[in-house]
Amino acid sequence: MTGVDAPEAEGPVNRPASLLQQPLWTALALVVLSAGPLALAAGLSRRVPDDDRLGVIVTGLALTALTLVVLAVAIVGTTRDRRVWRDLDTAGVRALGRVTSAERVWCGEDDRCTRVRMLVTVPGRPPFTTSHLLPDERVVDVGTSIPVDVHPTRNIFRLVDDPS
Known part of the structure; x- marks a missing residue:
């Protein structure tokens, strides 16, 4: 790893879907329940x-x-x-996560993903580590910086959708 003992953080990768965005699964769940x-x-x-x-x-x-x-x-x-x-959305701070490892893994029967571990450093806080499954088989080099939004006081974050 990086030699830094950093706590593991948790965070959403995708915005939670509303019920109207998943009508088939919502209808099926209502029938079963x-x-x-x-x-x-x-x-x-x-x-x-x-x-x-x-x-x-x-x-x-x-x-x-x-x-x-x-x-x-x-x-x-x-x-x-x-x-x-x-x-x-309200308190997030933009930071950069440095990729410490990246490997291709199976994320379904026929799908391959890339598991990325990152060290995220936020000014004024101790660094923390995290891992993500990126939904495609993209090549991510160790040392690459990925922008993330981080909460200033809690170990929660999300990958930035639009890095601009």
Whole structure:
């Protein structure tokens, strides 16, 4: 590495997508997540035979609980990502990250990416390290500087979309 003991930072690479930007996945998620409440409603409304009612109600309760957990995790994660992005929009400081290593890795069944480790130095703060998966198989040389937006007090950052 670089010989510097630097903490690892975290940060969003892409702006979080809104629900309207992903209509197919949103519709599919709503269909899957509605199975529990629909089964519970069917069991409680006596639309199923008496022999199966208890099983349908228990299944509906279990799937409804799973639905609530999935929704809570999705809402909390999205809210956090949006807050981090907003913090970087308002308080972000432009800095340069120096590439310390770059390697090509698999990031899917047929896709190759480039994993880049960087040392980011911000004036007035200790340096920190980070790693990113760049979505294509571009060649990045060790020592290259990549612009990043860094929060002045927290170890959060994002790669700059438009370096100009």
